Amino acid sequence: MERSPDEQAIEKIDYAKDQVIGAISETMDLYGVTPSVGKLYATMYFKGRMNLDEMREELEMSKPSMSTSVRKLQEIDMVKKTFQRGSRKHTYMAEKDFFRSFMSFYCKMWEREVKMNMEAIYEADFYLKEVMEDQYCSQEMRDEANEYYQMLESSKIYYHWLERLVESIRNESIFDFLPKHE
């Protein structure tokens, strides 16, 4: 069975793409997505823009599944909705700049981590202080409260650092420290 040079080329290109698609979707668990969502992103990475039917055909999955997957990808800014006139189908495009995905994702996540934990700490601080300052408590109780208070106090250093890390990513000053091109 003879194959033309172009037919061989198609095979090679597909193989090349599959390698990269596999690696991307496998490492995308870091971004908290399932393998199939990862595979969708990686597939879109090699395509211009896609509508839901094209995704469904490419991944051989149902349309509602594509709908939810693409929304998850939009939430973490890895896919953008594109406005294509002419067709009335919604079209989407993968964010191809990994720096942007990185920046957007980790900033969001780390901000959430800081916010939730700081709120909890402030609440906890209030009650721990009450115990620490309560003259009618035993010394043991006040010591225990103080111990936890100090732990939380030192964890604040980390959360503030994380806040500044996010800031340095948002304002891109991180790239002064670590340039994109070395």
Place this chain on the structure above:
Amino acid sequence: MERSPDEQAIEKIDYAKDQVIGAISETMDLYGVTPSVGKLYATMYFKGRMNLDEMREELEMSKPSMSTSVRKLQEIDMVKKTFQRGSRKHTYMAEKDFFRSFMSFYCKMWEREVKMNMEAIYEADFYLKEVMEDQYCSQEMRDEANEYYQMLESSKIYYHWLERLVESIRNESIFDFLPKHE
């Protein structure tokens, strides 16, 4: 029903701890662990060292469950095995320095991301180059191969940057740029 100052203090301290435990375990999805693993870590965070039976009692779960949870936490360096003589039970201690957990976890993950994707890219490059240099292929094929090649080429910039980010965390030069204490 009268409660003594110490009884009230216990309640307050427990409430304070629960706030923080809730926040930590809720945000620990970032570290790719389930809520119950997160809750175990957060619980251990407030205890000195614990053995499996103490964990089981505290979280009201089975022992094998604690065994697997604690192993997961060890894998991401958030829990260390401690050697306690006297008792023959294994004891474990939570890593309380969030900087260390951060550094260890993200370095490992990002290194894995770089390694897997770079390997895939090198493999892909090989086949894409073959197509690009094949004189018998149509121009369209060669162009397509080249297009993908360029995409991968530019993604390498990101992976190399990630590599340097990991390095700066490992050698702690990141803290020259962003000191722990601002």
Place this chain on the structure above:
DNA sequence: CAAAACATTAAAATTTTATTTAACAAATTT
């Protein structure tokens, strides 16, 4: 070295999460 204590693995059960089919809603075109 046998018995006891503890931890881990294996299998089963439960729960959760992902996916699909089917129904519904929204929008566009005729």
Place this chain on the structure above:
DNA sequence: AAATTTGTTAAATAAAATTTTAATGTTTTG
């Protein structure tokens, strides 16, 4: 405005992951 196309939600199913009970292995102690 009716009909058609498209997208999303809801309910049902399937798949995967977590948790438990039961069995096994390992270490320590008497």
